[in-house]
Amino acid sequence: MRKVLGAVLALLVGGALWEGYKAVGDTDGTSLFGVRILPRTDDAAMPHVLDVLNRLGEPELAGGRPVWRVVFDACLFTLGITAVGFLVGTFIGLLLAVLMQRFRVAERGLLPWVVLSQTVPLVALAPLVAGWGGALSLGPYPWQPWMSVSLIAAYLAFFPVAVGMLRGLQSPSAIGVELMRSYAAGWWRTLVKLRMPAATPYLFPALRLAGAAAVVGAVVGEISTGTRGGIGRLVIEYSREATSDPAKVYTAMLGAALLGLAVAGFVALVEWPLTRHRRRVLLP
Numbered sequence: 001m002r003k004v005l006g007a008v009l010a011l012l013v014g015g016a017l018w019e020g021y022k023a024v025g026d027t028d029g030t031s032l033f034g035v036r037i038l039p040r041t042d043d044a045a046m047p048h049v050l051d052v053l054n055r056l057g058e059p060e061l062a063g064g065r066p067v068w069r070v071v072f073d074a075c076l077f078t079l080g081i082t083a084v085g086f087l088v089g090t091f092i093g094l095l096l097a098v099l100m101q102r103f104r105v106a107e108r109g110l111l112p113w114v115v116l117s118q119t120v121p122l123v124a125l126a127p128l129v130a131g132w133g134g135a136l137s138l139g140p141y142p143w144q145p146w147m148s149v150s151l152i153a154a155y156l157a158f159f160p161v162a163v164g165m166l167r168g169l170q171s172p173s174a175i176g177v178e179l180m181r182s183y184a185a186g187w188w189r190t191l192v193k194l195r196m197p198a199a200t201p202y203l204f205p206a207l208r209l210a211g212a213a214a215v216v217g218a219v220v221g222e223i224s225t226g227t228r229g230g231i232g233r234l235v236i237e238y239s240r241e242a243t244s245d246p247a248k249v250y251t252a253m254l255g256a257a258l259l260g261l262a263v264a265g266f267v268a269l270v271e272w273p274l275t276r277h278r279r280r281v282l283l284p
Helices: 002-024 049-057 067-102 104-117 122-133 145-169 174-182 187-225 231-239 246-282
Strands: 030-032 035-038
Touching: 002 049, 002 246, 049 067, 049 246, 067 104, 067 145, 067 187, 067 231, 067 246, 104 145, 122 145, 122 187, 145 187, 174 187, 187 231, 187 246, 231 246
Parallel strands: none
Antiparallel strands: 030 035
């Protein structure tokens, strides 16, 4: 409940800051040494928060569905793609972390490449993934465009899991490791009984970052590959009406932001029952 109230409070503070800057900011933007550092505050660039919320209840087109329903359906589509990418990225990250913890030569050889992989611009990578996917197939099933988007989401999701889990697996003290050896416990039993529980405080923050990164990857992947039906494509379609209907653009952006919060909140819900017992054990 404290986290939920904190999230609601953060949204209210963000809305208050938005309206505050709109009230006192320059309509032509704030510039420093000739460089604009803050945006314009006119209604075309920064519509009022209430205007954006009211636009959610209005029809997208004349006689069509309300905007909130269109945004909600698009978020559900992107959520499915994100879930696939998140699961694939988490599995790959965990596998790499266990491999690097088990073999020091694997850590020295793979970890620099894991870090280097995140320096590739996603906008440049997405069209390549879409092009490669057009020549692939999963047995009798042809490669679908949404699979390319999920692969991009997995590409961003695996990194925080791999790094965070590796740090967690290496966190047990030397005394604990020696104690497991004195019990004649092998590597696998030490991993399950000692290293995995010790890695829990490192894993779930990494999973929250991975969930947010997967959402970003899915949205950017939808925009770059032209995949229709998701919130990323909806942002592009609504951006074309930015001049005549600026509040409509922010409805799609609001949906993408809430989607990221929903994924992070889901990870927090999974974390709570798994770590509650650990917190009770640590209490005196």
